[in-house]
Amino acid sequence: MLKKIFNSSITWLFISFLLIIVCTKIFMIATEPKDIHYHYYGIKYSIEDTSLFEKTEIYIDGKINNSLFGKPNEFLGKIKIGDKEFDYSAYPIKFSNENLAPLESSDHYGMISIDKGFQRLTVDIHKRVGNGSYISCGWMISAPCNKYH
Numbered sequence: 001m002l003k004k005i006f007n008s009s010i011t012w013l014f015i016s017f018l019l020i021i022v023c024t025k026i027f028m029i030a031t032e033p034k035d036i037h038y039h040y041y042g043i044k045y046s047i048e049d050t051s052l053f054e055k056t057e058i059y060i061d062g063k064i065n066n067s068l069f070g071k072p073n074e075f076l077g078k079i080k081i082g083d084k085e086f087d088y089s090a091y092p093i094k095f096s097n098e099n100l101a102p103l104e105s106s107d108h109y110g111m112i113s114i115d116k117g118f119q120r121l122t123v124d125i126h127k128r129v130g131n132g133s134y135i136s137c138g139w140m141i142s143a144p145c146n147k148y149h
Helices: 002-031
Strands: 034-046 053-065 073-081 084-095 100-104 109-114 121-130 133-143
Touching: 034 073, 034 121, 053 084, 053 133, 084 100
Parallel strands: none
Antiparallel strands: 034 053, 034 133, 053 073, 073 084, 100 109, 109 121, 121 133
């Protein structure tokens, strides 16, 4: 009888140990930083007059850290939209739970919206109105957009 209890305890201990290892591995895979090197053809368009648009190229080079348990995802690297570069090499850009983040440089501002893996993105472009404040200027950028390239 004692032998059965002892064997049963070891069995449960072994199963618990395996479960901890599997859960740890799943967590490590889910939160491992992923390299991103994308080149998109996008379109910059007016939200007031959709006949106004221009082609644009977007380069994304860096790492995305997917977080769990409600923490924001982070991107560390560079995003280049047309001739404007947004450098987040030193400090990461943090995305909200809705995958939105401010896209800032010394003279430009926008809000970027992405899907989880940077496969699709949209940028709402803002212009400076003084005193450090910005307003939407009525232009958006979406990528990928291969229709006009």
